Amino acid sequence: MTNKQSATAGTTESSDIMITLKPNQQGIQVELESNVKKQFGEHITALITDILQRLAITNVKVEAVDKGALDCTIKARTIAAAYRLRGESDYEWEAINSWND
């Protein structure tokens, strides 16, 4: 496992979210920019935090630029960014899939 300085997944296209992860000293810190922040901001922040915790990432700064992505997209982009941050590409599909239950 080789931690990189930062990792990004996603785009700023409509209905997508761009997740950028950077090292952080004090836990998981999410900075969310979203066109649906008023209606879904808390939910999106909680979702990203939950996914990172499931992946055992505890100290990270998240810059999320959301363009109205659905939960499935947010999960996928967060997971992809986390694996990229750790330099891993060996996805644990069964574990990831079980989160949907």
Add this chain to the structure above:
Amino acid sequence: MGINQVNRDIPTKYADQYGVYDGEFTNVKPFEAATKHVQPVKPNETKLLASIHDAIVKTGLKDGMTISFHHHFREGDFVMNMVLDEIAKMGIKDLSIAPSSIANVHAPLIDHIKNGVVTNITSSGLRDKVGAAISSGIMANPVVIRSHGGRARAIASGDIHIDVAFLGAPSADAYGNINGTKGKATCGSLGYAMVDAKYADQVVAVTDTLVPYPNTPISIPQTDVDYVVQVDAIGDPDGIAKGATRFTKNPKELLIAEYAAKVITASSYFKNGFSFQTGSGGAALAVSRFMRQAMIDQDVKASFALGGITNAMVELQKEGLVDKLIDVQDFDHPSAVSLADNPDHYEIDANMYASPLSKGAVINQLDVAILSALEVDTDFNVNVITGSDGVLRGASGGHSDTSAACKMSMVVAPIVRGRIPTIVDEVTTVVTPGASVDVIVTELGIAINPNRPDLIKMFKSLKVPQFTIEELRDKAYAITGVPAKIHYGDQVVALIEYRDGHLIDVVKNV
């Protein structure tokens, strides 16, 4: 406080002043029409002035007066900014403005509000920047949102008294005969402006195309016009048609349109001589394409199409599928050309289009209206004025007017837009009451208002998926999640008048 018939809480101050919504036709009652001050013009007098500045001086415009504009140039309008800039330069303050609507191009209005030049606004709509600024609470007095028919009613009844109307005129002669079909920036119908011309104390025609007397056809006659001013440009022709869409290729919109057309053609209204109105959105426009095929196949011709005229309607008429176009406004250039060339394409004013207090508006004769929506709730209430974030960004338009008056009103909308559900528990702001809305059409299927058992029966064997409105909401929420409630401030930033002038909702700062 007053809870109105759509369960909206109207603050006492405004409830007392305006009354609260208590039914679609409860307040359609006899009334005395407004009068105006007339300054007659003698044979030796002229109306042509050298500048906007001179017109402001001549009209005696002063602090506290009401001025109006029309929005036929849509995103291409130069007139409102030009006039307000001059007024601001001259130091006039505390004006009420009553444009028929406000577009993105009117963002300079924000500074005029901040500088105290404009202190009251009534409009059909408020777009991005101006809407966001108003929603943030920059005005002490709330904006009064009126439908197109509601504005005509307010002017005819004296709720809006216009001291000076500054009307952009695509062409005018020096004696004030105006039309919208000739000139450099042709917008076609001048339907909204015609009402201002009829009721304003003073009317200033602002034109960039001064033609020899007499200018015909005459949409606004010399007898309603006090002054004529020639300027370099009144509007950008490209901006007039901005937002008017071509035939959509979006499969979601096409499916919505296909379902909507199936509903219409399966209805008892679809027979020779039927009438319809469509909005200018992608799905709404596409409906006419699908209807066209059914009209050809079943040999059904429409007596008239109403609007908000678009090229799609013009083409239907050229094909002989629609007898007449009744036109209060044009959304694109081909429609304006058609109005000029085609005697069966007829210009009407907003009073005749949609006023609830006229001696019968055209919408009263309308069979089917196809309208859009930002949100629809489980009571079938429709929001077309605020985004789901509570910010003013849309327009009331003719939505509540046509919905109330036509025989079958349909709202076409995708079930979600990005992460924003369209079918919700409670709309952010009510513009059109659920009592007026009959069928919701989405790409997943339709929901028929339970207050229309006749339609439920009529569409029993219709081959379009049918759901309750609650089921459609659940489908939307299953995709997006349930949105959190918006936190508003305490300041009322907009009053939403129902077409009869009573308040159907208010919008608070956010």
